[in-house]
Amino acid sequence: MPDDLDAEDLARLRELGQRFMRAVPHNNALGLELRAVGDGRAEIFLPYDVRLVGNPETGVLHGGAISALIDACCGAAVFQALRKPMAIATLDLRIDYLKPASPALGVTARAHCYKVTRHVAFVRGVAFHDREDDPIATSAGTFMLGTRTTSRTEGAA
Template sequence: MSAADDAQTARLELLRRLNRGFAEMVPHNRALGMELVSLDDADAVMRLPYAPHLVGNPDTGVLHGGAVSSLMDACCGAAVFMALPEPVPIATLDLRIDYLKPAAPGRDVIAHACCYKVTRNVAFVRSVAFHDSEDDPIASAVGAFMLSTKLGHWQRGAGT
């Protein structure tokens, strides 16, 4: 097997493992039916399958903005993970989403996120959501994530 094949196999294995972490172990991701489609350096693609319980406007069957924002938040987080030399806990600091056009009823939404800068404490991400092509986006987002966040700070009763 060539080195390229090895790299591809390793990447598919990582994708499978991360999908288990992202989709199966995160209850909200599982409830939304989100899945990772592909991963690359500082880059992630995720899919949100269309589902009736995610509809925001019952007249039109268009997905709720909240479902799209959950997808973009998760996809941005995945891109941050792919930009880090080693996995550390991360937390969304802020996320701004522009809704460019309604998602088409009955169709899956794809999000593509890219982490374009990592500093010691903060990672910066941008993302687009679309059906077929990034050139025809449904939504775009920019966000920042804190790196190496402490686990369970509130559980120790110290507040934040």
């Protein structure tokens, strides 16, 4: 996280991030916790939960839960990179699974939005248990910026 932010900036960013977590039902359902935000960066924790297990014999979290964590974390990083709040939508997301998650452990995701253009934001992400250099999954994604904020079915189209 960058250290050139003053306490007020940091508080504002954190507040924005927490609102983002609480306001999104699926993030809430997964129990996601926003741990840190910064300039174009976000860190989100997915607590271990038996409801999210993929293999009931081993107790390992399902890949889908980790995908959702990464997607949410990448989205949060994009928000942190924007100069003003606007609607965003995932365009594409590639996830590589490097190793299975260990049973009974939560997963942390970190994402960095390293480039923002007028229409598109580019993000890298990683998910791990304890150490970022021993990842469970890595990701690369793009997000569309300034997407419409009204439903197509309600609009003119």
